[in-house]
Amino acid sequence: MGFEAPVSITAVIAAYNRELLVRRAIESCLAQERPPEEIVVVDDGSSDSTRAVSESFGARVRCFHQQNQGASEARNRGAREARSEWIAILDSDDYWAPEHLARMQRAIRATQGACGVYFGDMWCDEPTGRGRLWALSGFSIEGDHQVSSDASAWALMPRQPMMLQSSVFRREAYLGVGGMRPEYRVRGDTYLFFKLCLGRPACAVAGLGARMTSEGGAERVTTAHDRDSLDFWMSTHRMYREILDGGWVLTRPQRQAVSSRLAAAHLRLARFSLKDGRPHGAAAHVLRALHESPARVIEGLGRRLKPRRGD
Secondary structure: OOOOOOOOOOEEEEEOOOOOOHHHHHHHHHHOOOOOEEEEEEEOOOOOOOOHHHOOOOHEEEEEEOOOOOHHHHHHHHHHHHHOOOEEEEEEOEEEEOOHHHHHHHHHHHOOOOOOOEEEEEEEEEEEEEEEEHHOOOOOOOOOEEEOOOHHHHHHHOOOOOHHHHHHEEEEHHHOOOOOOOOOOOOOOHHHHHHHHHHOOOEEEEEEEEEEEOOHHOOOOOHHHHOHHHHHHHHHHHHHHHHOOOOOOOOOOHHHHHHHHHHHHHHHHHHHHOOOHHHHHHHHHHHHHHHHOOHHHHHHHHHHOOOOOOO
């Protein structure tokens, strides 16, 4: 590919019952300084007017409709239907900053497209933190962009500094790792970045790329399956188990970090077992946590036994 020419990007929007919000998402694509080559909207079985709103843009938007299969499969459908070499995923209740794709295109050209994923900063408005993602993650770069030849350390930060809405993926790389896993009801985006960054190059691009809103209501994944939900911790357990068993080349400290997080997931699942009246299940999770990371179990026990103010 010649990188002197404009970089071809397809915007992919998955939408489910977003008649009041999807228009804004599409308009933020059209308002880009360097608009995408095409906009693909996948209506994931909406029962409202999401389809009609999307089709009202005419030839500027390619619309696809399917029975409800979840956001992950809708995004994967959009990636498969895309005609460009690069895809940029946008949630239907969020929107892009006007300079987002232009910055991404400049970074792709400057690096000769060496990375499978390019990610920018974004504004978060969610229960886990409100503000700029990179600041919330403790992440920063020097200059307009920065490449890591092995982005494992970035992906393994306590809070990943990348999210779907502010990223651009090489379509081949996205589909090559299987895209997003539909069986992950939550944390599928986190796992996707692990697959694309562990042992692989990635590029961080300075600037605010997207605005995440809280307007999706109860249907938004971060609302329906937050950090206090069983789904969140079951997915967390599965994700870290697959990383440890998946053949990725990790340094010893990195494997220890993943094992520690897996142990933390077991301890959380033990609490759910106790709450459900299953003490044997809870004991099994505690034993597995001890196997994965005795230090994490001791640390957790220490926090629970630490005297509280006023005790």
